[in-house]
Amino acid sequence: MRRPLYFVTLIVLLVGYAIMPGRASSHREAPLISNDPQADHTDVYAFVSPDAPDTVTMIASFNPFEDPAGGPNFFRFGDNVLYEIKIDNNGDGVEDITYQFRFTSQVVNPNTFLYATGPITALDAPTRNMYQTYTVARIEGGRTVFTAGPMRTMYDNIGPASTPNYGGNGSGIYEFRQGDGSVGRVFAGQTDDPFFLDLRVFDLLYGGNLSEAGTDSLAGFNVHSIAVQVPKNSLKAGSPIVGIWSTTSRPATTTRTAGSEASTGSFVQISRLGMPLVNEVIIPVGQKDRWNGSAPTADGAGFLSNYLEPEVPKLLQLVYGIQAPATPRNDFVQVFLTGVPGLNQPAGVKAAEMLRLNTDILPTASPARLGVLAADIQGFPNGRRLTDDVVDITLQAAVGVLGGVKTSLGDGVDRNDVAFRTSFPYLASPHSGGNAWKLNPNPPRGH
Secondary structure (H helix, E strand, O other): OOOOOOOOOEEEEOHHHHHOOOOOOOOOOOOOHHHOHHHOEEEEEEEEOOOOOOEEEEEEEEEEEEOOOOOOOOOOOOOOOEEEEEEEOOOOOOOOEEEEEEEEEEEOOOOOOOOEOOOOOOOOOOOEOEEEEEEEEEEEOOEEEEEEEEEEOEOOOOOOOOOOOOOOOOOOEEEEEOOOOOEEEEEEEEEEOOOOOOHHHHOHHHHHHHOOOOOOOOOOOEEEEEEEEEEHHHOOOOOOEEEEEEEEEEEEEEEEEOOEEEEEEEEEEEEEEOOOOHHHHHOOHHHHHHHHOOOHHHHHHHOHHHHHOOHHHHHHHHHHOOOOOOOOOHHHHHHHHHOOOOOOOOOOOOOOOOEEEEOOOOOOOOOOOOHHHHOOOOOOOEOEOOOOOHHHHHHHHHOOHHHOOOOOOOOOOOOOOOOOOOOOOOOOOOOOOOOOOOOOOOOOOOO
16 A cells, blocks of 8 residues: 655554563564564673773673675664663662663665665765664663763674775774763674574474584674673672673654654563573563563562473473483572572572672683583673583583583584684674675585
C-alpha cells in the first residue's frame, strides 16, 4: 500500500514491549530479541586493565552476527536504545553507579546510497557519509554527575577502498573527566566479535557424539561494542568487589513523523546481561523474556531453581552418559549469583546474577584460558577477560569440577579467531567487508 504524501504524525505504541516485561540477550538465544538486534547483547566483560592495573575496563557488545559486507545500510547502534553499564558496589544487587550511552545517527549527503563517498581517512572525514555521535553520562543515586560528548563512533570496516589503513586513521578512543575529577576513556563502534565457541552445541550438544565441535562459529563476524575504562577507586565503596552488568531499554512510546522519530515517556528494559551463558543454557525458554525484563534482585527468588537444578548436567548425562552431580547445585549459585567465598563474594551479598570482580586481584602476565579452574584467580568467574574460555569453564563446572570431578570437557575452540589488542579497548578491529568469506573457516565449496 502506498503511503500518503501529506504530512502524517503517528503515535506508535510499542505493544511488544508494553505487554512483555522484557526480551532476551546474547547471540539470538531467546524468542523476542532476535527481532531487535541493535538492542541485543552478545557479551559483557569486566576486568582489571592489564596495562593500567589502577583501572577497570568494562565492555558490552551488541548486534550479533554482523556480516562485514552487510551494506549499503551498514550496522550501527540504535538511536532509540538506551545502553547502560551498571555497577553494584555493596552487594545488594542494586546499581549504585550507571554509565549511560545514547546514540544519534547523522547523514552528510542523503542523495547517495554510499556509506563512504571516498576513502575515510579520519573519524571526522567529510567522505564519511553515514556516522553516529554519542554521549556518555554517569548516574549515581538517580542523579547525573557528568555528561561527556558528543563523540563519534568508530566507523565500520567497509573495505580497503572505503576504509584504507583501518585503525591507523583514528582509534575512536576519547577521554572524559568524571565528577570526582578522575579521567576515564571510552570507545564505541564496530569490532570483531570477541566471543569464541562452537554454536553447534544446540544440535543436541555437538551432534550427540561430539562430531560437531572444534569450529569457531563466530569467526569472521563483527559486533558493535561499547568499552569504558575508569579508575577502580571510582567504582569501589567499602569493598574491593564490584558487580557489573549491562541493560538495554527502549522508550515505551515512540512518535514518528515524516522522516523522523522521537521517544517520549519512560523506558522499558528489553535485555540484560552479566554472566555469560545464563540466558542461553540456564534460563529455560518460557522464562527468558521475563528474566530479561527483571532486575538482578529478582534472581534469588524468581529464578533460583534454574541454578539449583540446572538442565545442562542432566542433558550431558542423557546424551553422553556423564553422571550429573547431586542437587541442589550450590556451587552454581555461588558462581552465578553470589560470588565465590574468599574470591569475589562481598559481605552480606544478595543473590543476583552479574559479573563479580575483585578489583584488588591484579592481572597476570600469562592469563590461563580456564581462569580460576586453572588456578588463575584473575580470570572467570572473577570478572571476565576477553581470553577466558567461558564455554569450557561452564561445561566443566556443570559436570562438577568444582566438587572434585576430573574432566577436560569442552567445545574444542580455545581462542578467538584473531588476536586481541594489548591496549584499550583491547577488542580486535572488525573484519573487513572486502574479505568475501569473512575469515570463516567453512567457506562454500569452490572458494
